[in-house]
Amino acid sequence: MDRDQQRQILEFVDRFAREKVAPRAADIDRTGDFPRDLYAAAGKLGLFGLWIPEVFGGSGPNMVTPLLIAERLARDSAAFSLIYSNCGDATAPIVQAASEDLKRAYLPRIASGEIIPAFSLSEPAAGSDAASITTFAERRGDHYVLNGRKAWCTNGAVADVFVVFAKTDRQAGHKGVSAFLVPRDTPGFTRGTDEDLLGLRGSPTTPLFFDDAAIPVDNRLGTEGEGFKVAMTTLDEARLNCAAMAIGVATGALRLAVAYAGERVQFGKPIIQHQGMQFLLAEMTAQLAAARSLWETAMDLLANEHSRRASTYAAMAKLVATEAAMRVTTDAVQVLGGNGLSKAYPVERMMRDVKAFEIFDGTNQIQKMLIGRYLEKQGVPFAVDIG
Ligand SMILES: Cc1cc2nc3c(=O)[nH]c(=O)nc-3n(C[C@H](O)[C@H](O)[C@H](O)COP(=O)(O)OP(=O)(O)OC[C@H]3O[C@@H](n4cnc5c(N)ncnc54)[C@H](O)[C@@H]3O)c2cc1C
Incomplete structure (x- = not known):
């Protein structure tokens, strides 16, 4: 294109x-x-x-x-x-x-x-440690029979088809994970009640249950044991997507904050003319601009190569963009004063919505773990000319 x-x-x-x-x-x-x-x-x-x-x-x-x-x-x-x-x-x-x-x-x-479609890796006892999932897919002739429980499936309540990760070998750690496509009407597959969450309301987050749910062998994605690799490759892009959403919300919040500060008058002039307010808005803008640049660099890299370095940049972009979005939306509430807390203005919703971005697609602690591992094994990830 x-x-x-x-x-x-x-x-x-x-x-x-x-x-x-x-x-x-x-x-x-x-x-x-x-x-x-x-x-x-x-x-x-x-x-x-x-x-x-x-x-x-x-x-x-x-x-x-x-x-x-x-x-x-x-x-x-x-x-x-x-x-x-x-x-x-x-x-x-x-x-x-x-x-x-x-x-x-x-x-x-x-x-x-x-x-x-929906993507289901997480389980009640396996979040950050995704390789410890216990949902099991047992091969029986030309079918796999799935048993287990999944958690936090985005769009789970409304999805028609689910990418589900399950163990096919309990002893093989992450190499024992396989991926399957499960249609919603599969007998033995049911969904629980959606989570009642702080933010991102309207996107249902749903637990899934597998009780002798049989699917054809043909519904396996890739080979047996390839599932974890499939999940991790998907997560690289998902992290850039998480960064994208964080930057988008923060951009919306910043625009509202600047417009409000230009109109709201206190001590005889618009609050944007008070230096303390200008500094706050300047910090929000600079943090967001920095996050946006890193996200763009990470997108360029991942679009060109699926390397450890590109994955590390995706982790850094997710970390920096979601932390910037949390700060920018919280500060936007501050700029609007009491109105910032009112549902008459969107900034309180924006602040609630972005919190989840620091948690899903790997929490921000997990992003730091991934960046740290790269530093330990490969060194500084910058291009040679700036590293
Ligand atoms: C709105 C929403 C939508 C989601 N959608 C999906 C989805 O569509 N599909 C899906 O599969 N999952 C989904 N998830 C699940 C999400 O990926 C997990 O919530 C996330 O990976 C964290 O897992 P956990 O909640 O079990 O927390 P835990 O893993 O229990 O972590 C709890 C705390 O411990 C910290 N921690 C854990 N391990 C370490 C460590 N080694 N070092 C330092 N700190 C650590 C974490 O950072 C966190 O602060 C969604 C979650 C939410 C909230």
Whole structure:
């Protein structure tokens, strides 16, 4: 895709966000209802097809454009941005590792928005330590029979097809993890009650239960034991996506804060003319600009190479962008004073929404662990000329 095509798509997305998403954002947060009509509208615009090769009904695969879209949607609604971009996180393992038949059966319908995919790795006792999952897939002839429990599945309540990670060898650690595609109507597969969360309300977060759920061997993604690699490759992009959403929300909050500070008068002049307020807004802007630059560098790297260095940059971008977003949205609440805490203004929602970004796709402690491991084994990850 050339720059002109990308610019055109982003202009469509901006209009869609302004006209359809922004007016609904507060209501989606208040009700917690999944906005099916907006999902369908995004499908019609072709936004889901960007992750999917043309031969399977998409217009991709394209890594960078969907990240730019997620950032723009998040300026108005973090929840809808997550609803959109989680489709990419869940589609990546299918594009990467499914058989041709599975791709043909599912990808065109995902591209059109007709069916919704979800990604399920985490379990009640296995979050940061994802290799310790205990959901087990036992091979019985031409089927695998899944037993276990999953937690925190984004879009789980509304999804039609699930990428599920399960052990096929309990003794082999992360090399015993395999990936499977599980349709929602599989007997023995049920879903629990959605979590009632602080933020990102409207994107359902759902526990999943597998009780002798049998799926055909053909629904395995990749070979036995390849699942952890599939999950980790997906997580590199998911981290850039998390950074995208964080930067988008923070950009929205900063704009609101600057506009408010230009209008609100105290001590006889707009508060933006008080030096203390200017310094606060300047710090917010500089932190966000720094996070954005790192995110762009990480996107460029990962678009060109799937290396440890690119993964480390994805981890750094996720860490820096989500911490910047937490600070910027919290400070935006401060800029608005009492109004910052009121649901009449969006900044309190933005502050609640970004907290999850410091937690999912690997907590920020886990990102530091990944960066630390790189330093230990490979040294400083910068390009030679600046390292
Ligand atoms: C809104 C939301 C959506 C999600 N969506 C999905 C999804 O779609 N699919 C999916 O599979 N999962 C999903 N998750 C799960 C998410 O990935 C996990 O919550 C995350 O990996 C952390 O796991 P945990 O919650 O079990 O925390 P824990 O792993 O129990 O961590 C608790 C605390 O201990 C810290 N900690 C853990 N290990 C270390 C260590 N070695 N060193 C230092 N500190 C450590 C953590 O940083 C954290 O602060 C979602 C979570 C949320 C909140």
